[in-house]
Amino acid sequence: MKPIEDIAAPFQMMEPDMRLELLLEYTEKLPPLPERYAEMRDAGMAMVHECQSPVFLMPEVEQNGDTAGEKTVHVHADVPESAPTARAFTAILHEAFDGATPAQVRQAPDDLLDRLGLSGLLGMQRTQGLAAIYRRLRNEVARQSTAGESTAGQETARSSDGTAEA
Amino acid sequence: MSDYAHPDVLVSTDWAAEHLDDTDHVRFVEANEDVLLYKTGHLPNAVNVDWVQDLQDDTVRDFIDAEQFADLCSRMGIEEDTKVVFYGDKNNWWACYAFWVFKLYGHADCAVMDGGRKKWEQEGRAMTTDTPDFAETDYPVPESADPSIRAFRKEVEEHMQRDGPMVDVRSPEEFKGEITHVPGLPEESSMRPGHIPGARNVPWARAANDEDGTFRPRAELAEIYEGEEGLDAGDDTIAYCRIGERSSHTWFVLTYLLGFDQVKNYDGSWTEWGNLVGAPIETGEAGS
Structure with a gap:
């Protein structure tokens, strides 16, 4: 995990077009989806419906074995290369929150997209899709950590084409 | 083609x-x-x-x-x-x-x-x-x-009042006014769901072949828009969606591929209509 401030700092320093270049670099940083989730993804589970593109997001809260009460967040995700913006943003979420504690996810800023300087750059419609990815991550982490679960998140049915449109 | x-x-x-x-x-x-x-x-x-x-x-x-x-x-x-x-x-x-x-x-x-x-x-x-x-x-x-291809709200109101043909190109769920995709999320773009009274519903992507993204052949397009939905190439027609982008795809299809005389894109679309105080709204399937 990496503090949000450290991720946001270079974005905030750059001109809009360079911000897009920086975002582009993140498209290369999303780790491959662990094989054990491929079946869920292919079945259309755990999709972020508000996105224009098929975004698979499966946050997990792991109960650390030897320390009572300690939990770790894992971010598993897959986004096609044909949707580089959603892929890049998901990679940012991975960098920020994979390995974090549920409390760190809970305390993360609501206005993450503003802090990255992306809101104005992308426009409202696109921002809503990305905000939905972030919201799903936080809701799912909150749900799993308060329920005291350590298993995979709730499965949601996918809409007919797995996408919602602007 | x-x-x-x-x-x-x-x-x-x-x-x-x-x-x-x-x-x-x-x-x-x-x-x-x-x-x-x-x-x-x-x-x-x-x-x-x-x-x-x-x-x-x-x-x-x-x-x-x-x-x-x-x-x-x-x-x-x-x-x-x-x-x-x-x-x-x-x-x-x-x-x-x-x-x-x-x-x-x-x-x-x-x-x-x-x-x-x-x-x-x-x-x-x-x-x-x-x-x-x-x-x-x-x-x-x-x-x-060019005002001939763009419809503003007032014009859409008048068009609706004289039962002018309209095509709503959003998903059937949006059209029918069912609560959208994720339970527990407030509707962010419009205060009210549904469609403009009298509109037909043809999701925009039906005009394209999903395999390669090309437009469907003319006969298939005619069957969808004119056959199934009863639109007429000679009538003034308005297309809309949520912000007017999906409907520009349908505007293109009706105007250039099917040769409709006069199609306007209502780019205010549902994010305008669904937020207007007192604007008439219909829910459920398209009327007959």
Whole structure:
């Protein structure tokens, strides 16, 4: 995990077009989806419906074995290369929150997209899709950590084409 | 594609491949939903137009004005007689939107590359990340936007009152006014769900072949819009969606592929209508 401030700092320093270049670099940083989730993804589970593109997001809260009460967040995700913006943003979420504690996810800023300087750059419609990815991550982490679960998140049915449109 | 009403507004990927270097006469313009996609690779000599950054006003909810349009064309090295060929992701959805804006400002020679990025990529054709740099032109500022292809709210109200045909191109769930996709989330864009009374529902993507992103043959399009939904090429018709982009795809299909005489795109669409106090709304299936 990496503090949000450290991720946001270079974005905030750059001109809009360079911000897009920086975002582009993140498209290369999303780790491959662990094989054990491929079946869920292919079945259309755990999709972020508000996105224009098929975004698979499966946050997990792991109960650390030897320390009572300690939990770790894992971010598993897959986004096609044909949707580089959603892929890049998901990679940012991975960098920020994979390995974090549920409390760190809970305390993360609501206005993450503003802090990255992306809101104005992308426009409202696109921002809503990305905000939905972030919201799903936080809701799912909150749900799993308060329920005291350590298993995979709730499965949601996918809409007919797995996408919602602007 | 020759049996379409106006086949000259479509070019094939073959035609495009042969004209990539004809930069004195042809400008390829990529228009995508995804802001980064162009940067990951595009047709050689293609420029990028982003619907948020390039086509919309920063402050007012409107398109760029005539001067900004002329400036955009000049920056891309487009002249009045340049053939501008649009293509993009999502079955040319945003390509049609950009096409519509160019028509709004009266650019004469506009076309869409049938199949868009999807078909071009499927065919394994040349892509590059090099951004071309064309000599700036001095594109004349259009006198005004063409009101014949754009509907404003008042006109839509009057159209509804005289039972004029309308096509709502959103998903059936949006059209029927069912609560949208994720339970527990407030509806962010509109205060009320449903559709404009009298509208028919044809989701925009039905006009495209999902396999390669090309438009369906004319006979199939006619069966959908005229056969199933009873639209008539001779009637003034209004298309809308949520912000007017999906409906520009349907506007393109009705106008150029089926030869409807007069189609307007209501770009205020549901994000305007569904937020108006007192505006009539219908829910459920389309009336008969």
